[in-house]
Amino acid sequence: LFGRGNLLNCLDKSILGNINLSIIGTRRYGKTCLLRTIEKKYLNKQSSPCIPIYLDFKGVCSAVKTTADVYRYIISQVLVLLYKREVLSKEEMFNNQQFIISPSWSDVFGQMNETDSGKMLDLFSVVMSTLADLCEKPFLLLFDEYEFLIKHVLDQPDDFFNIRNI
Numbered sequence: 638l639f640g641r642g643n644l645l646n647c648l649d650k651s652i653l654g655n656i657n658l659s660i661i662g663t664r665r666y667g668k669t670c671l672l673r674t675i676e677k678k679y680l681n682k683q684s685s686p687c688i689p690i691y692l693d694f695k696g697v698c699s700a701v702k703t704t705a706d707v708y709r710y711i712i713s714q715v716l717v718l719l720y721k722r723e724v725l726s727k728e729e730m731f732n733n734q735q736f737i738i739s740p741s742w743s744d745v746f747g748q749m750n751e752t753d754s755g756k757m758l759d760l761f762s763v764v765m766s767t768l769a770d771l772c773e774k775p776f777l778l779l780f781d782e783y784e785f786l787i788k789h790v791l792d793q794p795d796d797f798f799n800i801r802n803i
Contacts, residue, residue, distance in 0.1 A: 641671065648675060652777060653686060657801060661781070669693075672779045679777060687777040688769075691700050694790060695782035700746060704792040705754035707800065708761035713745040715768060715776065724772060732763040758799060767803045 651658050652675070660668050674688040677759060692714060694701060701710045719725045720738040729736045738745055752760060769775050778800070780786065787797055 641667075641674075644671070655775075661676070669781050672781055675777075676779055678701065680803040687775050688718070689773055689777040689779055690718060691779045691781065693781040694786040696721070697780075698785070698789070701790055703790065704796040705757040707786065707790060707796070708757040709746050709749045709752075710742070711778065711800070712749065712761060712764050715764065716745050717742045719772070721767060724768075731767060731779075732760050733770065734760055761800075762803055 642714070648658070648671075660671060662668050672691060676691045679685040679687055679689045690711070692711060694707075696708075697710060701707055716725060716729070716736060716738050717740060721740060725738060727738055729738060734749070736745060736748060749757070764769070765776060783797075787794055792795060
């Protein structure tokens with residue numbers, strides 16, 4: 638990113654220090670490009686300290702309408718990424734939930750529609766911690782349009798705290 642070297646260095650230090658950040662700016666400022674740059678940098682680096690997961694909530698607003706759907710969406714994105722990287726097989730089981738993983742997040746998402754909304758936080762916790770242990774790296778969740786998530790999707794603003802602190 639032209640002219641953003643200092644900002645990227647600052648973000649790198651925060652990522653390595655496990656510090657949660659928000660990138661705030663006006664429309665067309667380049668926030669999405671910045672998130673995508675971070676994703677690409679850490680995704681393609683063998684010695685990466687984390688596994689980045691880019692999450693665009695405004696782009697999936699027709700499917701993601703509740704806090705339980707947020708958990709489903711993140712789980713789907715993580716499973717698909719690790720399947721594509723050949724870390725996971727086509728069939729996996731987490732917390733008594735069977736998954737048939739395909740390259741499409743929406744297919745994986747649909748498999749959790751019958752899972753009770755009250756149990757989604759537990760499933761989310763188990764999947765994320767199990768896979769972080771398997772990969773021996775934490776996940777770096779890159780939320781694009783997170784204000785849309787907080788304003789229109791989450792059942793309570795405190796739900797973001799649960800996601801952020803898994």
